[in-house]
Amino acid sequence: MTQEPLPARLPVTDRTRHRRLREQGSLERAELEAILDAAFVCHLGVLVDGRPVVVPTVYGRDERWLYLHGSVASRSLAGDTPVCVTVTHVDGLVLARSVFEHGVNYRSAMIHGTARKVTDPEEKLTGLRLLTEHSAPGQWSYARRPSRKELAATTLLALSLQEASVKIRTGAPDDGDGPDAALGLWAGVLPLTTVWGTPEPDPALPAGTAVPEHIARRAGTRHG
Amino acid sequence: MTQEPLPARLPVTDRTRHRRLREQGSLERAELEAILDAAFVCHLGVLVDGRPVVVPTVYGRDERWLYLHGSVASRSLAGDTPVCVTVTHVDGLVLARSVFEHGVNYRSAMIHGTARKVTDPEEKLTGLRLLTEHSAPGQWSYARRPSRKELAATTLLALSLQEASVKIRTGAPDDGDGPDAALGLWAGVLPLTTVWGTPEPDPALPAGTAVPEHIARRAGTRHG
Structure with missing residues (x-):
């Protein structure tokens, strides 16, 4: 539990070396x-x-x-x-021209x-x-x-x-500059977004219990 | 790879028995x-x-x-x-009256x-x-x-x-009928929803390449 800061660059070990991609x-x-x-x-x-x-x-x-x-x-x-x-x-979702390049x-x-x-x-x-x-x-x-x-x-x-x-x-699929680009198929990304919804009060709460500001302000904001 | 259907009830084994909760x-x-x-x-x-x-x-x-x-x-x-x-x-997020009951x-x-x-x-x-x-x-x-x-x-x-x-x-937090209910705090659930966004075309696509219907129709729908 030393208090020296951890280095900004993560160390390369056998488990963290990127072998692929x-x-x-x-x-x-x-x-x-x-x-x-x-x-x-x-x-x-x-x-x-x-x-x-x-x-x-x-x-x-x-x-x-x-x-x-x-x-x-x-x-x-x-x-x-x-x-x-x-x-x-x-x-x-990464939707490529070929199934192989999907990701x-x-x-x-x-x-x-x-x-x-x-x-x-x-x-x-x-x-x-x-x-x-x-x-x-x-x-x-x-x-x-x-x-x-x-x-x-x-x-x-x-x-x-x-x-x-x-x-x-x-970013985009990887086959935009390969031979499959000539297929004329649509390719791109279908994005996914996670958002916080409206706070749902516990049914056991007395009527009129106000939602505190620190919770209410998250509604509709993006998560992730 | 027998073709008998799997039983509708999952088997209880040492690894799937629910010990907690x-x-x-x-x-x-x-x-x-x-x-x-x-x-x-x-x-x-x-x-x-x-x-x-x-x-x-x-x-x-x-x-x-x-x-x-x-x-x-x-x-x-x-x-x-x-x-x-x-x-x-x-x-x-399950927001209870007590930190202990958060979940x-x-x-x-x-x-x-x-x-x-x-x-x-x-x-x-x-x-x-x-x-x-x-x-x-x-x-x-x-x-x-x-x-x-x-x-x-x-x-x-x-x-x-x-x-x-x-x-x-x-559902709601578990402390709605306990002593902490008297604290007068708001409690409930802050829901999270994941949605599909608008398809983003690969910049390498020729202008005017139409988004196919099976992709376009997912935009705005809920995922998960």
Whole structure:
């Protein structure tokens, strides 16, 4: 837990070297952080009885650590254990002239490392705050914060952001300058956008309970 | 590859038994299929050098098999190898009175099994058709189909849909009838919706190339 900043350039390791599609890889830490900050659900890969299991879970982060809600995975995380966390934004379908060149525009970050269970109460509270504010900015101040008992009942995992890689695909199909361009077919991208909708009040709420500004202002804005 | 239909009720195994949040689990095959059909990118977990690696990839399916574009993962799939495929829809943020009860409305399917590389040319073509039509209905008829050479250059994986589980959360927060309801805080769900945008033509296209109807009609429709 040294406080030196992580380098802006992600390190190349056997697991983060881009073997395929090199042009799509990035090792800029700023790109990693942008991808992480634009989502709040990741896919966490762990080993259970020697087999991979991939569970969706929520996360938050600071400069150095990814904090993950670890309840689902916790039974397989008795000690320090290798994990892989992947966050993916699907930005659109790439519709080429040939089926072979079809693809997806996406932004994906993959973090490799060893997850540790957070046991220090102060770090746990910090991690939970980061996780809450990551998905629901403003809620840490607005909602009731965890009691000591709730804190104890929460499993939080920390994963270093040291070893990570990023892959991004953007833009048009790749067969616009090949022989298939002569086929006269339409080609391009069908974009996908995720947006926040109108807040849906809990039916149990007393009538007239106002939606707080930090929630209301997200309605209609783009997510991801 | 027997042709008996898979049972409508997914089998309970050590890996699909819902240990936690039992109320959210489902073992209805129809729910599994609905979740798979509403997305086209999954997260594939494989073992690489004994560690989990989670890669996003596209897929399609029939009644019995999930077909996955396997190029990224293929270097680690020399033989039959255990995999886990997870497909997740994030439907909204659950904003409770207490931080502890915050959560996510989601639909998630998890498939466990052993991936095999598809080598039979006929099955490979079928699998690629399913995969293409899954993400881009109509493109198998419209675009140029794979040549023999392209088919050979494509790595396709098949995973049985036999062993799978589904988890779904919907609805309001869980603390509407507890002591925190007296706090007078707003609580509810902030929904997330993904929509297809307007087709973006490849800049390399000749002016006036019409967007085919099977692509144009998706614009503005909901995805997921």
